[in-house]
Amino acid sequence: MMKGIVKKFPGVVANDHVDLFVEKGEIHAVVGENGAGKTTLMNQLYGLLKPDEGEIYIFGKKVSFSGPGDAIKHKIGMVHQHFMLVNNLTAFENVVLGMEPRKGIFFDRKRAREEVKKLSEEYGLFVDIDAKIEDMPVGMQQRVEIIKTLLRGAEILILDEPTAVLTPQETKELFEILRKLKQSGKTIIFISHKLNEVMEISDRITVMRQGKATGNLITSQTNPREIARLMVGRDVVLTVEKTSREPGEVILEVQDLWVKDNRGLDAVKGVSFAVREGEIVGIAGVAGNGQTELVEALTGLRRVEKGRVLFRKHEITGKNPKILRDFGIFHIPEDRLRRGLVTAYPAYFNVILGRHMMFPFSKNGFLDHKEIRKFAEELFERFDVRPRNVDLPAENFSGGNQQKLIVARELSFSPKLLIVAQPTRGLDVGAIEFIHRTLLSMRDSGVGILLVSMELDEIFSLSDRILVVYGGEIMGEVKPEETTMEEVGLMMTGHRLEEIRR
Amino acid sequence: MNRRIWAFLVPILSVVFALIVAAVIIVLIGQNPLVAYKAMVLGAFGNVQAFTDTIIKTTPLILTGLAVGFGFRAGLFNIGAEGQMIMGGILATVVGMNLRGIPPALAVPLTMLFGILGGMAWASIAGYLKAKTGAHEVVTTIMLNWIASHLSSYLITGPLAVGSGTPKSPEIAPSAKLPPILTVGAMELTSGIVISVLSAFLMYILLEKTTTGYEVKAVGFNPYAAEYGGISISKNIVMCMAISGALAGLAGALEVMGQYHRFLGTLSGGKGFDGISIALIGQNHPIGIIFAALLIAALRTGSNNMQFVGVPKHIVTIVQGIVIFLVAADRIVRTIVIRKKVKR
Numbered sequence: 068m069m070k071g072i073v074k075k076f077p078g079v080v081a082n083d084h085v086d087l088f089v090e091k092g093e094i095h096a097v098v099g100e101n102g103a104g105k106t107t108l109m110n111q112l113y114g115l116l117k118p119d120e121g122e123i124y125i126f127g128k129k130v131s132f133s134g135p136g137d138a139i140k141h142k143i144g145m146v147h148q149h150f151m152l153v154n155n156l157t158a159f160e161n162v163v164l165g166m167e168p169r170k171g172i173f174f175d176r177k178r179a180r181e182e183v184k185k186l187s188e189e190y191g192l193f194v195d196i197d198a199k200i201e202d203m204p205v206g207m208q209q210r211v212e213i214i215k216t217l218l219r220g221a222e223i224l225i226l227d228e229p230t231a232v233l234t235p236q237e238t239k240e241l242f243e244i245l246r247k248l249k250q251s252g253k254t255i256i257f258i259s260h261k262l263n264e265v266m267e268i269s270d271r272i273t274v275m276r277q278g279k280a281t282g283n284l285i286t287s288q289t290n291p292r293e294i295a296r297l298m299v300g301r302d303v304v305l306t307v308e309k310t311s312r313e314p315g316e317v318i319l320e321v322q323d324l325w326v327k328d329n330r331g332l333d334a335v336k337g338v339s340f341a342v343r344e345g346e347i348v349g350i351a352g353v354a355g356n357g358q359t360e361l362v363e364a365l366t367g368l369r370r371v372e373k374g375r376v377l378f379r380k381h382e383i384t385g386k387n388p389k390i391l392r393d394f395g396i397f398h399i400p401e402d403r404l405r406r407g408l409v410t411a412y413p414a415y416f417n418v419i420l421g422r423h424m425m426f427p428f429s430k431n432g433f434l435d436h437k438e439i440r441k442f443a444e445e446l447f448e449r450f451d452v453r454p455r456n457v458d459l460p461a462e463n464f465s466g467g468n469q470q471k472l473i474v475a476r477e478l479s480f481s482p483k484l485l486i487v488a489q490p491t492r493g494l495d496v497g498a499i500e501f502i503h504r505t506l507l508s509m510r511d512s513g514v515g516i517l518l519v520s521m522e523l524d525e526i527f528s529l530s531d532r533i534l535v536v537y538g539g540e541i542m543g544e545v546k547p548e549e550t551t552m553e554e555v556g557l558m559m560t561g562h563r564l565e566e567i568r569r
Numbered sequence: 570m571n572r573r574i575w576a577f578l579v580p581i582l583s584v585v586f587a588l589i590v591a592a593v594i595i596v597l598i599g600q601n602p603l604v605a606y607k608a609m610v611l612g613a614f615g616n617v618q619a620f621t622d623t624i625i626k627t628t629p630l631i632l633t634g635l636a637v638g639f640g641f642r643a644g645l646f647n648i649g650a651e652g653q654m655i656m657g658g659i660l661a662t663v664v665g666m667n668l669r670g671i672p673p674a675l676a677v678p679l680t681m682l683f684g685i686l687g688g689m690a691w692a693s694i695a696g697y698l699k700a701k702t703g704a705h706e707v708v709t710t711i712m713l714n715w716i717a718s719h720l721s722s723y724l725i726t727g728p729l730a731v732g733s734g735t736p737k738s739p740e741i742a743p744s745a746k747l748p749p750i751l752t753v754g755a756m757e758l759t760s761g762i763v764i765s766v767l768s769a770f771l772m773y774i775l776l777e778k779t780t781t782g783y784e785v786k787a788v789g790f791n792p793y794a795a796e797y798g799g800i801s802i803s804k805n806i807v808m809c810m811a812i813s814g815a816l817a818g819l820a821g822a823l824e825v826m827g828q829y830h831r832f833l834g835t836l837s838g839g840k841g842f843d844g845i846s847i848a849l850i851g852q853n854h855p856i857g858i859i860f861a862a863l864l865i866a867a868l869r870t871g872s873n874n875m876q877f878v879g880v881p882k883h884i885v886t887i888v889q890g891i892v893i894f895l896v897a898a899d900r901i902v903r904t905i906v907i908r909k910k911v912k913r
């Protein structure tokens with residue numbers, strides 16, 4: 068359907084003669100490293116970008132789009148990873164936004180509601196159509212996005228990393244929906260970094276690497292190892308080896324911590340735990356069980372209502388992020404676009420965020436651009452951030468490379484304690500391997516690490532101890548080698564360890 | 570396209586386009602646009618007198634433009650430049666009135682300083698309210714504008730009133746007046762223009778070269794990331810409102826010290842609000858703001874002359890409106906495009 072697509076950005080060829088053939092009625096996965104050009108390719112199919120070269124055929128007809136409007140006319144719909152919904156409108160208002168059915172000049176609310184309801188029932192897209200977007204879990208917001216494209220008559224659905232922000236349960240539900248859509252003859256293009264998902268849901272796979280399409284596979288005749296090799300160009304270790312190590316002194320101690328969420332409800336309810344030097348403590352749990360609030364409270368971004376936080380026996384409760392960094396506490400935030408980066412700033416400005424007031428970046432209140440650039444270039448080299456252009460605004464890096472930028476920054480100032488949230492969300496297998504290795508080598512050199520992740524695999528392969536949270540409380544503490552996924556899974560749904568092991 | 574070039578091109582293209590539209594309107598009312606525009610250019614720059622008038626008008630506009638522009642860069646919408654300018658003017662007057670016998674080397678900086686402080690204090694109220702209670706600065710600065718306006722009319726009709734006719738304050742001490750660098754008839758071009766251009770350069774250095782500028786812009790772009798980076802949002806808000814107000818206050822002080830030599834009800838005359846348009850046209854860039862202020866001032870002085878050839882001077886209001894509309898539209902379009910491009 069897409070033939071010989073070339074798209075260049077200043078300094079990078081994001082798509083280099085890419086061919087993508089998708090058959091009607093199939094689920095076609097597009098996989099590839101961070102920055103391989105997947106999003107760029109899809110944005111061209113959806114009319115957001117214009118190809119420099121190449122042709123696009125939809126249902127056999129050659130087309131040329133000058134905007135998403137054209138793409139929609141050709142029955143193409145796209146669900147971006149970051150949803151584009153209006154937060155304070157309800158689900159159905161969002162769905163009909165821009166194409167409201169009318170009665171005279173008035174918005175025909177009733178008809179709109181019915182249409183949306185019918186669609187959502189038809190495909191098992193369960194949503195609470197009268198709830199406001201901001202009050203919905205991510206998975207439901209995503210279903211709203213899907214309904215939105217369907218209502219506009221989409222026959223071809225593009226989903227850019229739809230599962231990156233979903234819980235395993237939500238992913239399962241999404242796959243059910245995708246199967247139903249496929250049965251009714253829709254075509255789905257599905258981007259993901261998670262190879263097991265790709266294996267589960269897709270019919271065929273296009274692999275991309277450094278702007279080129281390097282492989283076209285039939286899912287039933289391949290395996291994750293082969294895909295990973297085609298993506299990265301070498302064999303990838305899917306789980307890293309961890310050496311055993313005796314942890315040192317207690318570096319972080321949390322005592323009876325209480326934290327509220329944005330709505331003013333208790334999100335963390337009297338949590339106590341400790342992290343020692345040279346130890347990774349994993350926090351497992353379904354999203355929305357207080358992890359975000361816990362991390363924000365520990366890193367000075369949210370008020371502590373009650374309780375104490377100690378760093379090497381110093382009280383650090385409620386200290387601001389600058390003081391915490393002075394102590395050697397660094398933070399890889401879960402929301403990289405909102406928290407971790409000033410996306411409008413060039414990369415070399417972003418790699419000093421938090422340390423920008425320190426020598427040698429700042430001298431007598433003036434920034435030393437040359438020094439900062441030099442530092443950024445070294446980091447780019449060391450952490451393999453691509454493209455190697457420190458002047459590029461952070462927003463123009465691919466998701467994975469944005470994450471590398473943050474990781475590089477937080478690890479480069481010799482941290483003593485690292486608080487890490489969802490470090491590999493949206494990253495390709497190669498980058499995940501790299502980040503896992505880096506975290507382990509930090510641990511081996513004596514850094515204490517608190518790791519919050521929704522990926523159980525990640526928690527199991529990295530942690531020395533696992534704490535499971537549910538409803539803002541710790542359900543139990545286990546060692547990965549002494550527990551099972553099932554046990555942890557039970558705790559994640561609200562069963563205390565004592566109950567389970569009784 | 571390169572962002573920098575685009576930021577530079579948009580205002581220029583907007584002006585060109587606006588002039589074309591206005592030309593069509595002039596034709597429609599049966600006049601010759603070329604004649605009108607020629608008269609306008611001559612009226613703004615045609616002779617020393619016209620030129621001086623334009624520069625005098627430019628002086629406070631640069632400062633109010635900078636005041637609003639600086640706020641924008643920090644993510645603050647300071648609509649209160651008008652009120653801050655009034656407070657700067659009043660404080661400069663009160664201090665300047667009482668400096669008889671003090672040598673200019675002391676009296677001029679002192680008067681100016683108090684003008685700056687007046688604007689600064691006024692804006693800080695809004696800054697403080699936002700930092701402490703989250704009250705939006707648009708609301709509070711508008712309220713402060715009204716308070717400043719009524720306070721000043723009370724003062725010049727009450728405690729500070731002198732003479733009869735239009736309400737006005739007494740003159741400031743001669744030593745507190747800005748010495749003219751050029752006198753053309755009744756008009757005096759003072760060093761005020763130098764001070765305002767200098768302010769623009771200082772703002773440029775502050776924003777682009779200093780660590781403080783790094784923090785200010787970071788808060789403006791993304792307060793969440795700035796907070797994560799250890800930048801205190803509330804401190805930044807108060808500081809940036811204060812700097813913004815200082816610039817507007819300086820505008821008021823310079824009008825007192827260089828032009829009117831006293832406080833009049835018409836001293837600010839909407840120049841604080843003009844600052845909003847100027848900041849927009851100048852793309853919040855200090856150097857851009859200098860040119861935007863010059864443009865607006867030139868349109869104003871030129872429009873009088875245009876009237877003599879039979880074209881209503883309100884044409885320039887249309888021009889100004891179109892320019893602002895286009896520049897703002899470009900912003901909106903760009904914001905939407907950026908939103909859409911939010912990366913995975």
Ligand SMILES: Nc1ncnc2c1ncn2[C@@H]1O[C@H](COP(=O)(O)OP(=O)(O)OP(=O)(O)O)[C@@H](O)[C@H]1O
Binds near residue numbers: 076465493
């Ligand atoms: N507007 C832009 N300006 C310059 N370079 C860009 C721009 N948009 C994307 N790029 C570059 O194009 C390349 C491809 O980016 P793209 O976002 O398509 O990658 P991706 O495959 O979606 O990666 P990820 O899995 O990390 O999301 C990257 O090197 C990226 O830095």
Ligand SMILES: [Mg+2]
Binds near residue numbers: 105106107465466913
């Ligand atoms: Mg992408």
